[in-house]
Amino acid sequence: MKLSEMNQKLLSAERLKATGRLASEIAHELNTPLGGILMYSHLLMEDLPDNDPHMENVIKITKLAHRCKMIVQGLLDFAHQECPHPKMVQVNRILRNVIGFLEDHVLLRGISIEMRLDPTLPKVAGDENKLEQVFVNLVINAAQSMNGTGVLTLRTGFAFDSNQVRIECSDTGSGIDDKHIDRVFEPFFTTKEKGKGTGLGLSICHGIVEHHGGTMTVDSSKGQGSVFTIFLPSEVSL
């Protein structure tokens, strides 16, 4: 890698961390007053008679406050990605579970799912719930990019040279524009319609994988689908 390229990567990693810190501080500050807004708007809704002319506005306030709460929760998740009590977990099993509960999801209707899981995959030290969260995010993003038709492939394998478990999530969806690809792991970066995505999914995944001592990268171009690749250190010593 050239020096300028390396500097660029270091700079964007620093920028990602600084944005993440700021975002989580803001989330902590917003969480309490937002809880108050929600509580008082619910109280108001209970007190007002159903035919009160203000009811419609109170419902709108409550809905919007719920949306803010969802964003703040995303930010708090983003800030709490540490993995305090890692256990030995089987990545293949987590992937099967994720597909098990997502396959009936409306987003995956019309999409064929291919599982190419290496049966000899060693376990990794990690937090099952957090890893599950990573895979759910990747599968949902992939499904959203395919919009009802395409192939989702989940592949695992072992990289003997680096002693790491490799997990790939590929789709045949829209792909990612060259001008966006360096930004997809940034908190709040989204190309989805206003009100649809928070842009926190991949930044949360990235943080979780880093806390597991792993790496996460993307390879994609517009119209060519996308491949997200995760490497997690394995406990197997060669």
Ligand SMILES: Nc1ncnc2c1ncn2[C@@H]1O[C@H](COP(=O)(O)OP(=O)(O)OP(=O)(O)O)[C@@H](O)[C@H]1O
């Ligand atoms: N599999 C994919 N194919 C195409 N584009 C993708 C894919 N995954 C992510 N992206 C791009 O990266 C952006 C950021 O993804 P991320 O998951 O962080 O946020 P989001 O999906 O937009 O919002 P949220 O996850 O909160 O619903 C997306 O808006 C999309 O542009």
Ligand SMILES: [Mg+2]
């Ligand atoms: Mg997403």
